[in-house]
Amino acid sequence: xxxxxxxxxYRTPFQRMFTDFKDMTAVxxxxxxxxxxxxxxxxxxxxxxxxxxxxxxxxxxxxxxARIAALGIGLPKTIHAYHMQMxxxxxxxxxxxxxxxxxTGNADVGIAGGADSMSDVPITVTxxxxxxILEAQTKKTPEEQMITIGQVRLADMIxxxxxxxxxxxGLTMGEHTELxxxxxxxxxxxxxxxxxxxxxxxxxxxxxxxxxxxxxxxxAPPDYHVAIADNQIRPQPNREKMGTLPPVFDKEYGTxxxxxxxxxxxxxxxxxxxxxxxAKALGYKPKAYIKxxxxxxxxxxxxxxxxxxxxxxxxxxxxxLKLSDIDLIEMHEAFAGQVLxxxxxxxxxxWLKKNVGxxxxxxxxxxxxxxxxxxxVSIGHPFGATGTRMxxxxxxxxxxxxxxxxLVTACAANGTGAAMILERAN
Numbered sequence: 312x313x314x315x316x317x318x319x320x321y322r323t324p325f326q327r328m329f330t331d332f333k334d335m336t337a338v339x340x341x342x343x344x345x346x347x348x349x350x351x352x353x354x355x356x357x358x359x360x361x362x363x364x365x366x367x368x369x370x371x372x373x374x375x376x377a378r379i380a381a382l383g384i385g386l387p388k389t390i391h392a393y394h395m396q397m398x399x400x401x402x403x404x405x406x407x408x409x410x411x412x413x414x415t416g417n418a419d420v421g422i423a424g425g426a427d428s429m430s431d432v433p434i435t436v437t438x439x440x441x442x443x444i445l446e447a448q449t450k451k452t453p454e455e456q457m458i459t460i461g462q463v464r465l466a467d468m469i470x471x472x473x474x475x476x477x478x479x480x481g482l483t484m485g486e487h488t489e490l491x492x493x494x495x496x497x498x499x500x501x502x503x504x505x506x507x508x509x510x511x512x513x514x515x516x517x518x519x520x521x522x523x524x525x526x527x528x529x530x531a532p533p534d535y536h537v538a539i540a541d542n543q544i545r546p547q548p549n550r551e552k553m554g555t556l557p558p559v560f561d562k563e564y565g566t567x568x569x570x571x572x573x574x575x576x577x578x579x580x581x582x583x584x585x586x587x588x589x590a591k592a593l594g595y596k597p598k599a600y601i602k603x604x605x606x607x608x609x610x611x612x613x614x615x616x617x618x619x620x621x622x623x624x625x626x627x628x629x630x631x632l633k634l635s636d637i638d639l640i641e642m643h644e645a646f647a648g649q650v651l652x653x654x655x656x657x658x659x660x661x662w663l664k665k666n667v668g669x670x671x672x673x674x675x676x677x678x679x680x681x682x683x684x685x686x687x688v689s690i691g692h693p694f695g696a697t698g699t700r701m702x703x704x705x706x707x708x709x710x711x712x713x714x715x716x717x718l719v720t721a722c723a724a725n726g727t728g729a730a731m732i733l734e735r736a737n
Contacts, residue, residue, distance in 0.1 A: 312414045312415065313413060313414050313415075313416065313586045313587060313588070314414075314586070314587040314600050315410040315413045315414050315584055315585075315586065315587070315600060315601045316584065316585050316586070316587050316590045316595075316597035316598075316599070316600055316736065317582055317583075317584060317597060317598050317599045317600065317601065317702065317706045317733065318352060318582075318583040318584065318585055318590060318595050318596075318597055318598065319348065319351070319352050319582070319583050319598065319703075320348075320525065320580065320581065320582035320583070320699055320702060320703030320706065320707075321344060321347055321348050321351065321525060321526070321527050321580070321581065321703070322344065322525055322526060322527070322578060322579065322580035322581070322696060322699070322700050322703065323340050323343060323344055323526070323527060323529050323538075323578045323579050323580070323696075324526050324528075324529060324538045324539060324540050324541050324542070324578065325541045325542075325543065325576050325577070325578040325690055325691030325692075325693060325696075325700075326538060326541070326542050326543075326576065326577045326578060326691070327542055327543050327574050327575070327576060327577075327691065328428075328429035328430045328574075328575040328576060328577055329430050330542055330577075331529075331531050331536070331538045331542060331577075332428065332430060332529070332531055332538070332577035332578070333430040333577075334430075334531070334532045334533055335428060335430070335431070335529075335531060335532065335577065336373070336428055336431045337366045337369075337373060337376060337426040337427055337428040337431060337577075337579070337695070338373055338376065338379050338380055338383065338426075339428075340426045340428060340529070340577065340578060340579035340693075341364055341366075341376055341377075341379075341380040341424070341425075341426040341579045341581075342380045342383045342384050343527065343529055343579065344424060344426065344527065344579040344580060344581045345362070345380055345381065345384055345386070345422065345424075345581060346384045347527040348422065348581050348582075348583055349384075349386070351527075352583050352595075354420065354583060354593075356386050356387055356390075357387055358419070358420045358593065359386065359387070359390050359420050359421065359422060360390065360391065360412070360417075360418035360419055360420055360421055361390065361391045361392070361409055361412050361417075361418040361420075361421040361422070362377045362378075362380075362381050362386075362390055362391070362392040362393075362409075362421065362422045362423075363377055363392075363393055363394075363395055363405035363406075363408050363409050363421070363422075363423050363424075364376045364377035364380065364392075364394065364395075364402075364405055364422075364423070364424045364425050364426065364581070364695070365377075365394055365395040365396045365397070365401040365402065365404070365405055365425045365695045366394075366396070366401070366425060366426050366427045366428075366694070366695040367396060367398050367399070367401060367427055367694035367695050367724075368427065368429075368432045368433070368694070369394075369396075369433075370431075370432075370433045371433075374394060375392070375393060375394040376394050376425075376426060376695075377392035377393055377394055378392040378393065378394070380392075391418075395408060396695075397606075397723050397727065397729065398694055398723040398724035398725070398727070399643055399645060399692070399694050399697055399698075399721050399722060399723045399724065400606075400618070400643075400698055400721040400722075400723040400727065400728065400729035401425045401694060401695040401697075401698060401723075402423060402424050402425035402580060402581075402695055402696060402697065402698030402699040402700075402702075403604070403698035403699075403701075403702070403719065403721060403729040403730075403731055404606070404698070404729060405423040405424060405425060405698070405699075406423040406582060406584070406601070406604075406698065406699060406702055406731065407601075407604045407606075407729075407731065408423070409421035409422070409423040409584050410423075410584060410601045410604070413584060413585065413586050414586075419585065419586050419589040420583075420584070420585050420586075420589060421583075421584045421585075422581055422582070422583055422584070423581065423582055423584060423699060424579065424580050424581025424582060424695075424696065424699045425579070425580065425581075425693075425694075425695030425696045425697075425698060425699060426578065426579030426580075426693060426695050426696050427576070427577065427578070427579075427693040427694045427695045427696060428577045428693070429575040429576060429577055429693070430577050431577075432473065434470045434473075435470060435471055435473075436467075436468075436470060436471075437466075437467050437468075437469070437470075437471060439463075439464070439467040440463060440467040440468060443459060443460065443462050443463050443467070444460070446459050447459040447460050475724075477611075477615065477724060477725060478725070479611060479725065479726075480611060480615070482615075483560065484615065484616065484645060484646075484724065485559060485560040485567055485572065485646065486560045486561070487611075487614070487615035487616060488560075488567055488615075488616055488645070488646045488648050488649050488652075489560050489561045489565050489566070489567055489648075490614070490615075491614045491615070491616060491617075491648065491649065491652045492566055492567070492648040492651070492652060493564075494614070495651075495652045495655055495656075497566070497648050497651045497652060497655070498566065499554075499566035500554075501647075501651055502566055502567070502571040502646075502647040502648045502651065503550065503553050503554055503568075503570065503571055503647070504550075505571065505647040505650060505651060505688075506548070506553065506570050506571040506647045506688050506689075507548050507550050507553065509644060509647070509682060509685045509686050509688045509689040510544060510545045510546065510548040510685065510688070510689040511546065511547075511548065512682065512683060512684060512685045512689070513541075513544045513546075513684060513685025513686075513689040513690055514544055514545070514546025514547065514685075514689075515546070516683075516684035516685060517540065517541075517544060517546065518546070521684055521707070521708075521711075522541070522684060522685075522690075523539075523540065524707070525700075525703055525704065525707065526539065526540065526541075541690050541691055543574055543576070543689065543690065543691045544685065544689050544690060545689070548570075553568070553570040553571075556568040556569055556570050559572065566648065567646055567648055571646065571647040571648065571688065572645070572646045572647070572688065573644055573645055573646065573687040573688050573691065573692035574691055574692065575692075576691035576692050576693045577693055578691065578693035578696045578700075579693065579695075579696050580693075580696040580697075580698075580699040580700045580703065581699055582699045582702055582703055584601075585597075587600070596736070597736040598706040598707065598709075598735075598736055599705070599706040599709060599717070599733040599734060599735055599736050600733065600734045600736060601731065601732075601733060601734075602630045602632075602716065602732040602733060602734040603626045603627075603629035603630035603731070603732045604626055604629070604729070604730060604731040604732070605622045605623070605624070605625025605626035605627075605628075605629060605729070605730045605731075606622055606625070606727070606728065606729050606730075607621035607622040607625060607727065607728045607729075608621075608725075608726055608727050608728075609621045609666075609726045609727070609728065610666070610726070611725075611726040613666050614652065615722075615726050616645060616646070616649040616652070616653070616722040617652070617653060617656060617722065617726075617728070618720075618721060618722035618723055618726070618727055618728020618729065619642055619643075619653045619720040619721065619722055619728055619730065620653050620656045620657060620663075620667060620673070620728070621667055621728050622720060622728035622729050622730035623657075623673060623718065623720050623728075623730045624667065624669055624673060625730065626718070626720075626730035626731060626732050627673075627730075627732070629732075630716075630732045632716060632732065633674065634657070634673050634674030634676070634718075635674060636715075636716055637716050637717065637718045637732070638680060638709065638712060638713075638714025638715055638716055638717060639680050639683070639705060639708055639709055639712055639714045639716075639717040639718070640676060640680060640681045640682070640717070640718045640719075640720070641682060641686070641701040641702075641704055641705045641717065641718070641719045641720070642681070642682060642686070642718075642719075642720050642721070643686065643687050643692075643697055643698075643701065643720070643721035643722060644682065644686035644687040644688040644689075644692075645687065645692070645722055646688070647688055649722060650686075653722075654676055656673075657672060657673040657674060657675070657676065658672050658673075658674070658675050659672065660672045680712065680714075683708060683712075684704055684708065697721065698719070698721060698729070701719045701721070702719050702731065702733070705717040705718075705719050705733050706733055709733065709735040710735060714735060715734065715735050716732055716733065716734055716735070717732070717733045717735070718730060718731075718732055718733075719731045719732075719733065
């Protein structure tokens with residue numbers, strides 16, 4: 312198996328939905344991200360064998376984001392470009408898939424990434440409206456079609472509200488997190504403290520240039536202003552005001568608020584991957600190598616968002632490492648409470664033995680090396696783009712802390728999880 316190198320990664324600014332990118336689609340954002348990655352790395356487009364990208368909430372016109380974006384910016388039509396989807400872990404999955412192609416010799420150069428635009432999600436219709444319209448299409452004459460369409464009531468035409476509920480349980484991720492924090496005794500104060508931390512760290516990373524170095528500017532319609540920064544980071548969060556916000560998912564007893572949850576976001580990200588020998592032949596200096604990865608499913612009754620707790624041991628085992636060998640951790644922050652539940656579970660020997668099948672705890676995390684540049688709660692969370700955002704940050708941050716191994720991990724919808732271990736390049 313060949314060693315897979317991470318050459319570079321970039322992303323758009325992450326913008327709260329219906330702000331700077333409200334008139335852009337996920338395809339628009341993906342095209343910009345791919346264009347800048349290709350231009351800034353000066354990779355010959357003819358060297359690219361494979362592109363994998365994904366978005367979590369596609370429209371019928373965007374079912375193959377990678378292919379549409381690649382063709383849209385004039386990349387060679389012969390590139391194998393395809394779509395993958397794993398909700399919040401989408402671009403960890405696309406990175407792993409391209410890495411497997413490179414490791415096995417099916418590709419030498421590839422791009423992985425993802426995008427999402429919560430400002431441009433498809434609007435659903437009621438079941439009654441859908442059935443009537445489909446039935447009308449089976450009629451042979453315009454008169455028959457009109458008679459069928461005439462069955463539509465005004466109430467049938469009102470779109471149902473968008474809900475990111477789990478198909479299996481009917482609950483949203485936020486509602487599942489409320490169940491988890493109650494079971495694990497995570498308080499509102501702990502969640503707000505964590506949210507304060509992530510905003511402060513992100514603010515510092517903006518001020519010292521670490522976050523801006525990973526961002527490409529985007530000229531956004533309709534006035535074509537240039538967006539150059541994430542617009543959700545609060546470098547000096549008002550902790551007192553944060554504590555007054557009402558809960559979102561459990562109005563009476565809940566602890567999850569708009570401040571300690573990741574916001575709905577528009578954005579895109581991508582990384583350039585190569586076989587080690589290809590990078591050397593083309594004159595590229597890798598930032599890191601993909602050491603291992605692991606993906607998992609879990610019993611939803613245990614806790615929907617325990618994906619990192621189930622996937623991280625798989626990645627560690629494949630790499631032959633322990634948590635104590637990891638110098639840097641990037642964990643997706645769907646909610647502050649989800650992060651805190653996972654970290655607490657990592658030290659619970661009995662719970663891990665019963666539910667994950669581990670004989671020993673995963674380990675206690677050094678918080679000084681955890682999400683050092685903030686995370687999804689502060690930076691934002693375009694579902695398909697978060698994975699390669701974290702991979703890029705981890706690869707860039709490892710030499711800054713003089714680290715060797717970094718862990719990137721995320722929970723995802725439907726009770727799934729992803730983890731990837733990076734090894735710093737010499």
